[in-house]
Amino acid sequence: MKYFFFLLISLLFISCQSKFPEKEFVGNRSKTLVSQDSLTIDFPKHYKGKILLVSFIFTNCPDICPLTTHNLQLIQKKAKEEKIDNVSFAAISFDPERDTPSVMKNFTDVRNLDLSNYNLFSGKRENIKSLMETFHIVAIANDTTFTENMEPVYFFMHTDRITLVDQDQNIRKSYRGSEINLEEIINDIKNL
Amino acid sequence: MLYFLSILFLFFQTNGKINIENQWIRNAGKGMNTAFFADVKNISTKTDTLYKVASSLARLVQVHETYEENGMMGMREAGNLEIKSSETLKLKPRSFHVMLIGLKKDLKEGQIGEVTLFFKHAGAVKVKARVKNMIE
Numbered sequence: 001m002k003y004f005f006f007l008l009i010s011l012l013f014i015s016c017q018s019k020f021p022e023k024e025f026v027g028n029r030s031k032t033l034v035s036q037d038s039l040t041i042d043f044p045k046h047y048k049g050k051i052l053l054v055s056f057i058f059t060n061c062p063d064i065c066p067l068t069t070h071n072l073q074l075i076q077k078k079a080k081e082e083k084i085d086n087v088s089f090a091a092i093s094f095d096p097e098r099d100t101p102s103v104m105k106n107f108t109d110v111r112n113l114d115l116s117n118y119n120l121f122s123g124k125r126e127n128i129k130s131l132m133e134t135f136h137i138v139a140i141a142n143d144t145t146f147t148e149n150m151e152p153v154y155f156f157m158h159t160d161r162i163t164l165v166d167q168d169q170n171i172r173k174s175y176r177g178s179e180i181n182l183e184e185i186i187n188d189i190k191n192l
Numbered sequence: 193m194l195y196f197l198s199i200l201f202l203f204f205q206t207n208g209k210i211n212i213e214n215q216w217i218r219n220a221g222k223g224m225n226t227a228f229f230a231d232v233k234n235i236s237t238k239t240d241t242l243y244k245v246a247s248s249l250a251r252l253v254q255v256h257e258t259y260e261e262n263g264m265m266g267m268r269e270a271g272n273l274e275i276k277s278s279e280t281l282k283l284k285p286r287s288f289h290v291m292l293i294g295l296k297k298d299l300k301e302g303q304i305g306e307v308t309l310f311f312k313h314a315g316a317v318k319v320k321a322r323v324k325n326m327i328e
């Protein structure tokens with residue numbers, strides 16, 4: 001009986017220690033996306049064999065999304081310093097009508113993104129919708145105000161998340177996007 | 193000397209009732225939206241209220257707040273913001289900010305932009321701020 005409890009407690013301890021709480025295969029749910037350079041890829045299939053950090057954003061976002069894309073930049077920089085080369089970064093727009101390749105390209109220029117292993121993606125609305133479901137992302141547009149010229153200004157209420165996908169295309173962990181623990185994420189990448 | 197003063201101006205501005213410190217604007221492209229951030233300190237003896245913001249940088253300028261609801265992040269107009277005597281209102285990422293909607297031109301790192309904050313007692317406070325990518 002004593003041993004049983006010991007075993008139970010050890011098992012609990014081990015499961016609590018697990019670094020990767022999730023394991024959900026997403027490799028069979030790929031959709032076509034287009035990058036800031038107008039390159040077409042199947043996402044996430046394109047990244048098979050690599051570790052992937054992915055977030056969903058819109059470039060018109062003034063506060064949360066720039067923090068998230070900047071955090072991806074910080075992880076990218078740190079990974080480079082630590083000579084981790086099997087990791088890629090993707091930010092997918094949930095506002096594809098406005099986020100055309102040229103708009104995304106301007107975003108990557110203004111923010112000096114290193115595009116060697118970091119891309120922005122947009123695509124057909126139905127593809128974006130499907131990928132948002134796959135990655136458990138919600139974004140709700142809200143019509144807030146109008147400019148002097150009566151142009152509508154809308155923003156999104158959205159999930160604030162960076163998702164870690166392993167080399168076999170399983171979702172393994174989710175982090176907040178706009179605020180990160182850099183060490184935690186780098187360690188997780190190393191442990192995959 | 194003039195150079196030194198103009199540099200100082202970018203970190204600290206005051207009209208005797210309101211001090212503005214650590215102000216910056218996030219870089220963004222023409223037509224996009226961005227935000228102005230600063231520490232707004234009420235150095236007067238009375239409670240003051242930030243009730244309006246203006247800037248020629250954008251087509252629409254509002255005081256906003258970022259908020260969290262059901263695990264999602266959103267943004268809304270904040271209305272009037274009270275600042276008690278000797279207290280500081282922090283306009284910062286993931287919180288209150290001056291929202292610049294529809295930029296008239298690119299705001300690139302290193303450029304200077306101007307925003308005016310209107311207070312019920314202190315009146316208008318013009319602030320020059322440097323464009324940055326992110327506070328490091």
Ligand SMILES: [Cu+2]
Pocket residue numbers: 062063227256257267268289291
């Ligand atoms: Cu805002």
